[in-house]
Amino acid sequence: MQVILRQLGDCNIRRTEPSDLIPVMEINLKTLPEHYSDYFYESLLAELPEAFIVAEIGGKHVGYIMCKTEYGFSNFKKLGFVKKGHVVSIAVLDDYRKKGIGKALVEESINGVKLRKCDEFYLEVRCSNNDAVRLYEKLGFVIRQQLNAYYRDGEDAYLMAIELD
Ligand code: ACO
Numbered sequence: 001m002q003v004i005l006r007q008l009g010d011c012n013i014r015r016t017e018p019s020d021l022i023p024v025m026e027i028n029l030k031t032l033p034e035h036y037s038d039y040f041y042e043s044l045l046a047e048l049p050e051a052f053i054v055a056e057i058g059g060k061h062v063g064y065i066m067c068k069t070e071y072g073f074s075n076f077k078k079l080g081f082v083k084k085g086h087v088v089s090i091a092v093l094d095d096y097r098k099k100g101i102g103k104a105l106v107e108e109s110i111n112g113v114k115l116r117k118c119d120e121f122y123l124e125v126r127c128s129n130n131d132a133v134r135l136y137e138k139l140g141f142v143i144r145q146q147l148n149a150y151y152r153d154g155e156d157a158y159l160m161a162i163e164l165d
């Protein structure tokens with residue numbers, strides 16, 4: 001059964017199902033240089049379906065966000081060991097950007113990791129990716145670290161994180 005989380009005009013924001021994974025992989029291939037194995041997508045969906053979300057317009061997949069949970073040192077508290085949500089990847093097809101779909105995907109994934117009682121939510125983003133950094137900042141993420149040569153091409157990442165309540 002489809003779980004529709006919200007509608008933005010004609011765009012459905014909903015939980016991902018196994019049959020959505022091929023379209024999600026196609027969006028990833030078109031939009032980002034970081035790709036993953038089929039097994040990795042399947043395992044993220046099995047592990048954290050609450051925060052694996054797709055955006056679909058009239059049967060066409062236009063965006064996704066996928067996440068995982070981890071235990072580790074807090075990005076905020078000294079010496080704190082916490083449960084963290086981690087945005088592995090988010091993308092919206094070029095023609096469908098700047099309509100609020102990215103924001104809705106991140107907001108719904110925040111709700112998803114809260115359901116799983118995460119204390120914090122974090123991600124890495126290319127320092128040059130102004131559109132994404134601005135989106136995360138608007139939603140309350142703050143830059144906590146700069147990770148030197150994080151990407152294969154040598155670019156640095158910002159580690160951005162938000163505390164959840
Ligand atoms: N009319 C006009 N502008 C609007 C509207 C609207 N109806 N709705 C939202 N906007 C504006 C927002 O205010 C925002 O403006 P700003 O950039 O000036 O702050 C801008 O549109 C973007 O916000 P959204 O529409 O919510 O986001 P979008 O759907 O465009 O997706 C994303 C953002 C996912 C970063 C997209 O640019 C993308 O897919 N980029 C390529 C892939 C990528 O870089 N992914 C992130 C990598 S990092 C990681 O995965 C952890």
Ligand code: ZN
Pocket residue numbers: 086087088123124
């Ligand atoms: Zn990451």
